[in-house]
Amino acid sequence: MSAVPLLKVKDVSKFYGSRIGCRNVSFELYPGEVLAVVGESGSGKTTLLSCLSTRLMPSSGMIEYHMRDGLYRDLAHMGEAERRFLMRTDWGFVHQNPAEGLRMTVSAGANVGERLMAVGDRHYGNIRATAGDWLRRVEIEEDRIDDQPRAFSGGMRQRLQIARNLVTAPRLVFMDEPTGGLDVSVQARLLDLVRGLVHDLGLAAIIVTHDLAVARLLSHRMMVMKDGAVIEQGLTDRVLDDPREPYTQLLVSSILQV
Amino acid sequence: MHALEEYGLMHVKLYEDIARNGHIATTYAYPVKVEGRYVMDPSPTPKFDNPKMHMSEALQLFGAGREKRIYAVPPYTEVVSLDFEDHPFEIQKFDKPCALCGAESVYLDEVVLDDKGGRMFVCSDTDHCEDRQAHGHAGPMLARPKPESQEAAE
Ligand SMILES: Nc1ncnc2c1ncn2[C@@H]1O[C@H](COP(=O)(O)OP(=O)(O)OP(=O)(O)O)[C@@H](O)[C@H]1O
Numbered sequence: 516m517s518a519v520p521l522l523k524v525k526d527v528s529k530f531y532g533s534r535i536g537c538r539n540v541s542f543e544l545y546p547g548e549v550l551a552v553v554g555e556s557g558s559g560k561t562t563l564l565s566c567l568s569t570r571l572m573p574s575s576g577m578i579e580y581h582m583r584d585g586l587y588r589d590l591a592h593m594g595e596a597e598r599r600f601l602m603r604t605d606w607g608f609v610h611q612n613p614a615e616g617l618r619m620t621v622s623a624g625a626n627v628g629e630r631l632m633a634v635g636d637r638h639y640g641n642i643r644a645t646a647g648d649w650l651r652r653v654e655i656e657e658d659r660i661d662d663q664p665r666a667f668s669g670g671m672r673q674r675l676q677i678a679r680n681l682v683t684a685p686r687l688v689f690m691d692e693p694t695g696g697l698d699v700s701v702q703a704r705l706l707d708l709v710r711g712l713v714h715d716l717g718l719a720a721i722i723v724t725h726d727l728a729v730a731r732l733l734s735h736r737m738m739v740m741k742d743g744a745v746i747e748q749g750l751t752d753r754v755l756d757d758p759r760e761p762y763t764q765l766l767v768s769s770i771l772q773v
Numbered sequence: 774m775h776a777l778e779e780y781g782l783m784h785v786k787l788y789e790d791i792a793r794n795g796h797i798a799t800t801y802a803y804p805v806k807v808e809g810r811y812v813m814d815p816s817p818t819p820k821f822d823n824p825k826m827h828m829s830e831a832l833q834l835f836g837a838g839r840e841k842r843i844y845a846v847p848p849y850t851e852v853v854s855l856d857f858e859d860h861p862f863e864i865q866k867f868d869k870p871c872a873l874c875g876a877e878s879v880y881l882d883e884v885v886l887d888d889k890g891g892r893m894f895v896c897s898d899t900d901h902c903e904d905r906q907a908h909g910h911a912g913p914m915l916a917r918p919k920p921e922s923q924e925a926a927e
């Protein structure tokens with residue numbers, strides 16, 4: 516891991532009117548590092564992820580991203596065009612529901628190729644070949660390249676969504692409950708795949724999950740949220756094996772007993 | 774019209790076209806890039822006339838119905854049709870002029886004349902074609918002896 520953080524998050528809070536979404540969240544994320552954000556329903560995980568990925572504007576605090584040119588940029592002061600460019604080149608966003616992250620009525624090949632075209636790839640044959648490669652990498656038969664995701668199973672859709680996001684070799688991927696809507700056996704296969712890809716590509720990732728097993732399998736570090744605040748953070752094995760906060764202890768013991 | 778350089782989506786349309794048809798089959802609403810920056814769908818201009826938009830002397834107006842807006846392309850603006858390196862933008866080439874009015878370099882429709890394979894190619898823009906005929910232009914298939922007087926009667 517490099518010595519300079521990819522993302523610097525300082526005192527980020529988000530209020531929905533008087534309701535707290537998340538409050539005073541601070542952390543740094545390094546290149547290649549996988550951070551899991553865990554906590555019960557309503558604890559602010561999605562709110563935080565939305566703020567980090569510029570889908571929501573924080574009420575206060577600052578988020579800085581280390582651009583490819585080596586400079587830090589305050590995300591709140593980025594222009595719309597620049598922000599969009601960042602989102603479709605250097606970042607990925609994997610939604611829990613694949614229909615939100617895919618174009619359901621265009622082919623799998625075009626779903627994967629879209630980002631390539633958005634960054635200026637203008638050779639149909641190359642775009643199609645790259646899309647085919649990526650389908651294979653996420654274990655979708657290459658002969659499904661002209662099929663629409665409508666005709667795919669839930670697990671296939673999620674794998675397609677991942678391919679669509681990774682094709683431009685982003686440095687940072689946000690995932691909100693990536694295995695949420697899937698059967699247990701399908702989940703296991705997807706987790707394996709994500710773990711392999713994250714490792715091979717050296718991706719940094721922030722993964723929101725309420726499933727501690729997902730955190731254990733995928734993340735280096737984790738943050739536990741409660742009522743919008745981060746109550747404990749540390750290396751994943753440390754937090755899960757030796758939780759310090761009573762709430763984390765409860766969370767861990769309840770899952771281990773299942 | 775997409776001001777935020779969203780080229781990707783317009784190219785997706787063209788990609789799908791090639792994946793489905795083996796070539797870009799789009800003939801209407803063929804996307805263009807304006808001044809190297811803005812991407813728009815120039816309908817109702819047919820693809821065949823896209824090249825005429827480039828560096829046009831005229832102010833060109835386009836309605837974007839869904840957005841309830843009108844976009845203007847100023848005179849002498851660079852307008853380039855989107856394409857792929859291995860599937861370059863091409864317009865249909867017609868080896869003969871319009872069979873009725875003799876016009877060249879206009880978009881022609883094929884018209885079937887009988888059930889023995891007889892056919893002719895005539896202007897897609899019928900107003901323009903009739904106007905030309907009324908002004909005495911004639912193509913090889915224009916059989917009427919006095920086209921002007923017939924036109925004038927209408
Ligand atoms: N758009 C919104 N408007 C108002 N309040 C909201 C909105 N979105 C979230 N909240 C509130 O903010 C708090 C945090 O919600 P958030 O969706 O971030 O939780 P979460 O940890 O992602 O929960 P889950 O595990 O159920 O997805 C909750 O109290 C929620 O009701």
Ligand SMILES: [Mg+2]
Binds near residue numbers: 560561562
């Ligand atoms: Mg959530």
Ligand SMILES: [Zn+2]
Binds near residue numbers: 874875895
């Ligand atoms: Zn004619």
